[in-house]
Structure formats: C-alpha cells, structure tokens
Amino acid sequence: MMPSQLTALFKRLQLGRRAVIAxxxxxxxxFFLLPFALVLKISLSEGVVAIPPYGPxxxxxxxTLHIFLNVGNYxxxxxxxxYAAAYWGSVKxxxxxxxxxxxxxYPMAYAMARxxxxxxxxxLLLVMLPSWTSFLIRVYAWMGILSNSGLINNLLIGLGLIDxxxxxMNTQLAVVIGIVYAYLPFxxxxxxxxxxxxxxxxxxxxxxxxxxxLNTFIKVTLPLSMGGIIAGSMLVFxxxxxxxxxxxxxxxxxxxxxxxxxxxxxxxxxxxxxASALAMVMLLLLLIPIxxxxxxxxxxxxx
Amino acid sequence: MSGVRRRPNFSxxxxxxxxxxxxxxxxxxxxxxxxSSRLVTVWAGFSTQWYGAxxxxxxxxxxxxxxxxxxxxxxxxxxxLGTVAAFxxxxxxxxxxxxxxxxxxxxxxxxxxxxxxxxxxLLFVQMAQLTGWPADRGVGTIWIAHTTFCSAYVAIVVxxxxxxxxxxxxxxxxxxxxxxxxxxxxxxxxxxxxxxxAGWLLAFTLSLDDLVIAxxxxxxxxxxxxxxxxxxxxxxxxxKINALATLxxxxxxxxxxxxxxxxxxxxxxxxxx
Numbered sequence: 180m181m182p183s184q185l186t187a188l189f190k191r192l193q194l195g196r197r198a199v200i201a202x203x204x205x206x207x208x209x210f211f212l213l214p215f216a217l218v219l220k221i222s223l224s225e226g227v228v229a230i231p232p233y234g235p236x237x238x239x240x241x242x243t244l245h246i247f248l249n250v251g252n253y254x255x256x257x258x259x260x261x262y263a264a265a266y267w268g269s270v271k272x273x274x275x276x277x278x279x280x281x282x283x284x285y286p287m288a289y290a291m292a293r294x295x296x297x298x299x300x301x302x303l304l305l306v307m308l309p310s311w312t313s314f315l316i317r318v319y320a321w322m323g324i325l326s327n328s329g330l331i332n333n334l335l336i337g338l339g340l341i342d343x344x345x346x347x348m349n350t351q352l353a354v355v356i357g358i359v360y361a362y363l364p365f366x367x368x369x370x371x372x373x374x375x376x377x378x379x380x381x382x383x384x385x386x387x388x389x390x391x392x393l394n395t396f397i398k399v400t401l402p403l404s405m406g407g408i409i410a411g412s413m414l415v416f417x418x419x420x421x422x423x424x425x426x427x428x429x430x431x432x433x434x435x436x437x438x439x440x441x442x443x444x445x446x447x448x449x450x451x452x453x454a455s456a457l458a459m460v461m462l463l464l465l466l467i468p469i470x471x472x473x474x475x476x477x478x479x480x481x482x
Numbered sequence: 483m484s485g486v487r488r489r490p491n492f493s494x495x496x497x498x499x500x501x502x503x504x505x506x507x508x509x510x511x512x513x514x515x516x517x518s519s520r521l522v523t524v525w526a527g528f529s530t531q532w533y534g535a536x537x538x539x540x541x542x543x544x545x546x547x548x549x550x551x552x553x554x555x556x557x558x559x560x561x562x563l564g565t566v567a568a569f570x571x572x573x574x575x576x577x578x579x580x581x582x583x584x585x586x587x588x589x590x591x592x593x594x595x596x597x598x599x600x601x602x603x604l605l606f607v608q609m610a611q612l613t614g615w616p617a618d619r620g621v622g623t624i625w626i627a628h629t630t631f632c633s634a635y636v637a638i639v640v641x642x643x644x645x646x647x648x649x650x651x652x653x654x655x656x657x658x659x660x661x662x663x664x665x666x667x668x669x670x671x672x673x674x675x676x677x678x679x680a681g682w683l684l685a686f687t688l689s690l691d692d693l694v695i696a697x698x699x700x701x702x703x704x705x706x707x708x709x710x711x712x713x714x715x716x717x718x719x720x721x722k723i724n725a726l727a728t729l730x731x732x733x734x735x736x737x738x739x740x741x742x743x744x745x746x747x748x749x750x751x752x753x754x755x
Contacts, residue, residue: 195663196574203567203633204579207586210630214601221604231607286496293493304742309504311687312734315708316727319715320507323514330510363504413592421594423694428715438596445600455604458597469592476588
C-alpha cells in the first residue's frame with residue numbers, strides 16, 4: 180500500500196472511531212445532561228399563568244437585553260417549613276428503609292453465595308423475579324394486606340387477638356415496608372455479586388489460624404464485601420429519596436416526602452418553576468451519594 | 483446419623499424468610515384474583531369473572547398495546563445505543579469525553595424518576611418552542627425518554643460481558659486482516675449475543691413498568707398501562723387489577739423459567755464437552 184493510502188485509511192478509521200464514540204455521547208448529552216441545565220434555568224424563572232407556565236430569562240426590548248434571574252423560588256422553599264420537612268422526611272424514610280434492606284439482604288446474599296453451585300442461579304432468579312414483574316402492582320399488593328379490612332387485620336380479628344383493626348395503611352410504617360419490599364432485590368444483587376467472588380481460601384486461612392467465625396466475618400468477609408454494601412445501599416437510598424408511587428399509595432396525609440411534593444407542585448399547582456427548584460435542591464442533596472455510587476460502579480466499567 | 487444433624491444457620495433461615503417475604507404478597511394477589519366478591523379482602527368463592535371483565539375493558543387493552551409498542555421500540559433502540567456505549571467504554575482505551583460518558587451511563591441507574599421525568603419534559607417543551615418539534619407529546623416522547631434510561635442498563639449488562647470476554651480473539655481476527663467493523667459484527671457480536679438478549683429483556687420490562695417518567699413526558703391521548711393501573715389503584719383495591727397482576731406474574735415467571743432452563747442446558751453441555 181502507498182503511504183498516502185495508508186494515511187487516508189488511518190484517517191478514515193479515526194473518523195469511524197469518532198462517530199462510534201459520538202453516537203451514545205451525543206444522545207446522552209442531549210437527552211440526559213441538557214435537560215438538567217433546563218431544570219436549573221426554569222428554577223430561576225418566574226411562574227406566570229401561561230402555556231408553558233414560566234417567564235423568560237432573557238428579553239430583548241428597546242435595544243437592551245434584560246436578564247431576569249429570579250431566586251424567589253429558592254427563597255420560597257426556605258420560607259415554607261413544609262419543604263424542609265418534606266426533604267427531612269424523605270431522607271429519614273430512605274435511610275431507615277436502606278438500613279432494613281441491608282439487614283435483611285446481607286444474610287440472604289451470604290446464604291446464596293454459600294449455597295451449592297447448582298442452586299445459585301435458581302436462587303438468584305428467584306430473588307430477581309419479583310423486580311421484573313410490575314413495581315406498581317407490588318406496591319398495590321400491600322394495600323390489600325395492610326388496610327383496615329385487609330388480610331392482616333382480618334387474620335388478627337379472626338384469631339381474636341384484637342377487636343378493632345390496627346391502623347397500618349397510610350402510615351410511615353407502610354411506606355417503609357413498601358420501599359423495603361420494592362427495593363430488596365436491588366440490595367441483594369450487588370451484595371451477592373461481591374460475596375460470590377470472595378476467595379474461600381482467605382476464610383480457610385483465618386480459620387486455620389484460629390480465628391472464630393464471627394471474628395472472621397467482621398475482619399475478612401465484611402471489609403471485602405464493602406463495595407457491594409455501598410453499591411446496594413446507594414441503589415436503594417437514592418431512588419427512595421425521590422420516591423413518589425410508594426408514599427402516594429401507602430402513605431397518609433402526614434407522610435411528607437419530596438417526590439410527592441414535587442409531583443403535586445407540578446401536576447396540581449402547575450407551578451413549574453417551584454417544581455424545578457425542588458428538583459435542583461434534591462439533586463444537590465443527592466450529589467454526594469450519586470458520585471459515591473458512580474466511583475464504585477465505574478471501577479468495574481473502565482478497565 | 484440423625485443425632486448430629488447440622489443446626490440450620492442464621493443466613494439460610496434469613497434467605498428462606500426473605501423469599502417468603504418477597505413472594506407472599508404476590509401469592510395473595512393471585513389468590514384473590516379468583517375471588518368472586520367485589521370486596522377484595524373477603525373470600526366469597528372461586529370465580530374467573532374478573533378475567534372476563536379485564537378482557538372487556540377497552541381502556542386497559544389499548545393501554546397494554548401502547549405499552550408493548552413503546553417497550554419494544556425503546557428496548558430495541560436501547561440495545562443499539564447501550565451496546566455501542568459499552569463497546570466504546572471497554573475497548574476504545576482513553577479518549578476525550580470518556581469520564582463524561584461513563585458518568586452519564588451510570589447516573590440514570592440511581593437518578594430519582596421525578597427528576598428525570600421533569601427534566602425531560604422541560605427539554606421537550608423548550609425544543610417544541612424553538613424548533614416546533616415535538617409538536618405534541620405522546621408515544622414518541624415516551625419512547626425517547628425510555629430509550630435514554632434503558633440504554634444505561636443495557637450498557638452495564640453488556641460492558642460486564644465484554645470485560646469477561648478475552649479480547650485476544652478480536653485481536654487475532656484483526657491481525658489476520660479483518661477490518662474493525664467486520665470484526666465487531668462477525669466475532670464480538672455473536673459471542674456477546676446472550677448479554678444483548680438479557681439487556682433487551684431488562685430494557686423491555688423496565689419500559690413496560692415505568693409510571694413516573696411516562697406521566698411527565700406523555701401528552702393527552704397516550705396512556706400507558708402503568709398510567710391506567712395507577713389511576714385505578716388510587717381509588718382503592720380492585721379485583722380487575724388483581725387479575726391483571728396475576729397475568730403479569732405468570733408471564734414473567736414463564737419467561738424466567740425458560741431462561742433458567744436454557745442457561746442450565748448450555749451449562750450442562752459445556753460440562754460434557
């Protein structure tokens with residue numbers, strides 16, 4: 180081949196390489212990153228009664244460019260204690276649910292990783308299967324179980340243990356149960372992935388050197404599965420903070436969660452600027468957990 | 483010797499209890515879908531009338547069709563985009579924008595849906611103002627939104643497979659003069675095909691299941707199945723929804739069982755060889 184042909188080929192290859200890189204990059208920049216910039220923009224605009232219901236940031240009138248940056252939406256969030264309470268309620272509920280998921284999920288993943296090899300795939304599919312059915316329907320299932328005339332109350336009254344139904348529906352407890360139920364598979368999966376890769380000879384070495392089982396667990400197994408603990412916890416915690424469906428269906432009027440407040444600001448009050456400001460603050464709140472999750476995830480993604 | 487039976491250990495007990503916790507509520511839905519009473523929590527005898535009522539409900543049937551269409555096209559596009567993203571991240575070495583790409587691939591996994599939904603709606607509204615497209619929101623905008631978050635999941639699944647795969651086979655093909663594109667289509671793609679199928683199925687179920695993002699980016703006239711189910715469930719428990727739930731659980735179980743059977747058979751074959 181002539182050198183000029185070689186360089187032409189090389190150039191073509193580079194061009195092809197660039198095009199291949201550009202395809203997913205441009206799609207995600209356009210439909211994932213750019214939208215966040217727009218949320219920031221709308222959160223700084225003024226709410227107006229129009230379609231769409233927000234004012235412009237830039238206006239060109241009388242040969243002057245006017246820039247309107249309205250921080251009023253953010254000040255409004257500060258002025259009403261409802262919003263602070265909703266953020267706090269979300270973080271608290273998400274934290275309790277994540278802790279419960281970890282306490283239930285860790286022993287499950289541990290038992291799966293220790294199970295005979297021919298059982299492991301079946302167990303993994305059994306744990307994941309519920310998450311492939313419908314999220315909405317799995318939350319709905321608890322409405323029939325927890326309500327005043329629901330399965331648990333009917334059972335307890337039938338057995339003569341209680342006379343009046345226990346109020347379980349529309350409480351904080353119902354929301355936590357719903358989140359734990361819906362997100363448990365996402366906690367078990369990364370834990371199992373880490374525990375199954377654990378080198379058995381390390382545990383044998385510890386036991387040969389006279390370490391007790393509990394001691395081995397705390398000093399060897401737990402630290403080596405830390406990546407799974409963090410990934411699983413973030414997979415539960417971050418979406419749980421913004422959860423809308425579960426507090427809407429299982430929570431009561433006193434269950435304040437930010438996802439639900441944002442939904443109501445947007446769909447009921449049609450206040451897009453305030454909804455955007457709520458989303459920006461939530462994103463800021465979740466930035467550290469998201470970056471943390473990304474660091475653990477990308478270790479596996481980039482070689 | 484029966485005297486020295488091992489005491490069941492804590493984690494095994496927790497695994498069994500955890501599985502009971504996961505399956506009991508779904509079993510309750512299935513049982514009560516055959517209840518003849520309108521009151522879902524009182525058993526009044528066996529009946530399949532709610533399945534009949536379900537198949538008479540035009541609103542639910544058309545929503546099922548809309549959801550299946552969106553899920554099919556979103557999953558297919560997500561497999562294309564996600565596979566390219568995974569390939570770029572695992573095989574292309576260093577390039578500008580790699581950190582940005584890998585961040586944008588992992589972020590949708592944990593991003594709260596209300597934020598994603600709101601941000602995409604604002605994008606579509608502004609695009610419509612500036613360019614006139616999309617003129618009205620509906621199936622098309624839901625398809626774009628679903629493709630975006632589903633491609634992230636596909637990329638994770640496919641990247642995991644690509645990392646396991648020995649790249650020396652691809653290098654050997656290229657050393658023998660196969661161009662990169664041909665190597666990809668004739669060597670890499672056939673080997674990672676099971677991962678693509680898994681990614682497609684995952685994307686399909688994720689798209690079928692999404693309520694929040696679709697509610698934000700949808701317009702009048704385009705109702706997906708979760709949107710119809712949600713507006714019905716908000717009013718309280720309904721036996722028709724139990725029948726629908728049973729059908730969904732049955733379908734997912736059958737597909738999972740089939741996948742398990744196929745994986746076990748290929749595993750057994752590999753052991754014989």
